[in-house]
Amino acid sequence: MAGGTEKRRAAEIYKRLQKMGCPFLEGVYVSEPQSIHELLCTPSVIRLGILEWICTRVYPPLQEQFSVLKESEGDTKMKEMAKLGFELMLCGDVDLDLIKGLAHSGKQLSFMGELLDIIQSSPSLCSNSELESTSQGTDEAFVTYAHETEELLNELFSSVHFQATLTPECNPWPADLQALLLPEEAQERKLPSGKDRTHGDYLKELEKISTALKDLKEECTFLCSSVPGGETVIQKLRLALTDFHQLIAAFIQIYENEFREHCGHPAPQLSPSGPLFQSVHTLLTYCTKELEAISQLSDTSDTIAEMVRKRQQTKESWGGGSTATIYEKIKGLKQVYETFLNSLAK
The missing domain is CATH 1.20.5 (Single alpha-helices involved in coiled-coils or other helix-helix interfaces)
Incomplete structure (x- = not known):
């Protein structure tokens, strides 16, 4: 029997499938949580059809590929769905039990839910009428993410606080390692200052960036929707850019709120009694081990005496x-x- 949490999760996914108009739910009338859970997590033709429909919505070229397969080639469909899940980092490349419905119900529901999240989070996957403009919308989204990341990086590298982070006043290395790191610390690490640059320099750099983007677009043939696997790669690039943007934004926020006030503190005064403390710690460790040995000897003696007493009585x-x-x-x-x-x- 499934737990209450899995039943609620199954009911939630069932409602989302109904709202998205899943054709395999037409004529299916279930309302009990247990029935819904069995429908989504028990091997059946309806469940496999629902999962096939979800995968074709995530990656539309699969629909054309599945349409030419025969009914006897069901294993090929399941392998392709497992391969899609592996490329999206949701399951293993040979995790056929998850596709067949033989895996743990919680894992099945999580897999379906993450696929539905991908569909709803991607504007190009929300409706069939937008499939024709997928390539153009994807290119625009990629360029937008690139510009946003470029602006964020410019703001980060031109920040005074970032310069203070690269060359901190308080050296974090221990005293016994500072001598080994002096050649590296002596090197000046400075970024080019924006005050010494003219508008012409900026225009030249922008032209170089534009030319590099054009060359990159010509090399990245997978950005075209007609190339098999192109949309999956674009999804991965979009996800990587978004994660990178969020990581940098989180670093800036944490630095502004917590790290900045600690960067101007003077270097700490190191105590010259380090070897003495280490010697005392070693002696205390030996003393502790001897006390533990005495304690174990006493416990063993008591145990032997008790065994002899019981033997006599x-x-x-x-x-x-x-x-x-x-x-x-x-x-x-x-x-x-x-x-x-x-x-x-x-």
Whole structure:
């Protein structure tokens, strides 16, 4: 039985599929959470059709590829869907159990949910009417991300605080490593200042950047939607640019709020008693180990004494059907031995 969290997750994905107009849900009337969970996480023709529809929405060229396959080539479809999930870093390249519906239900729901997130987050995947303008919209989005990243990098490298970070007043290296790092620290690390540059220099750099972008676009043939796998690569590039932009923005925010006030502090005074502290620490470590050994010896002695005491007080069978403690047995043997000696003396 599925847990309450998985049932709610399945109901959420089912509602999203209904809103997106999944054709495989037409004529399917389920309302109970358990029924919805079984529909989405149990191997069936409907479930495989839903997953196939989601994959073709994420990567439209798959629809044309699937249309020429025969019904007996279902394994090929599943391999292509697993390959798509692997390229999107959502599953393994041979994770066929996830496609067939044999994997854990939580993993299946997470896989479907992430695919739906990709569809809803990409404007070019939201409706079929926009498929013709996919290439143009993708190029514009790529150029927009590139410009935004370029502006952010210019702002970052021209910041005074970034210069202070590159050459901090407080050296973080230990005293025993500073001598080895002096040649590297002596090098001046400066970025070109914007005050010494003219508008002509900026125009020349912009022309170089524009020419480089044109050459890059000619080399990156995968940016064309007619190339197989092009849209998947574009999705990855867009995701990488977005993550890079967010990382730099988060670094700037953390630096402004937390790091900046600590950059102007004077270097700390290092204590000359470092070797003494290390010697004391070593002696204390040895003392601790000796105390642990004494404690273990005491515990072992107590354990042996307890075992001997139990052995003396526990009655055991010594043969002949009689039971007695070891003390009583030794005492009886002693009496037998004395009787035997007395009989020999007579």
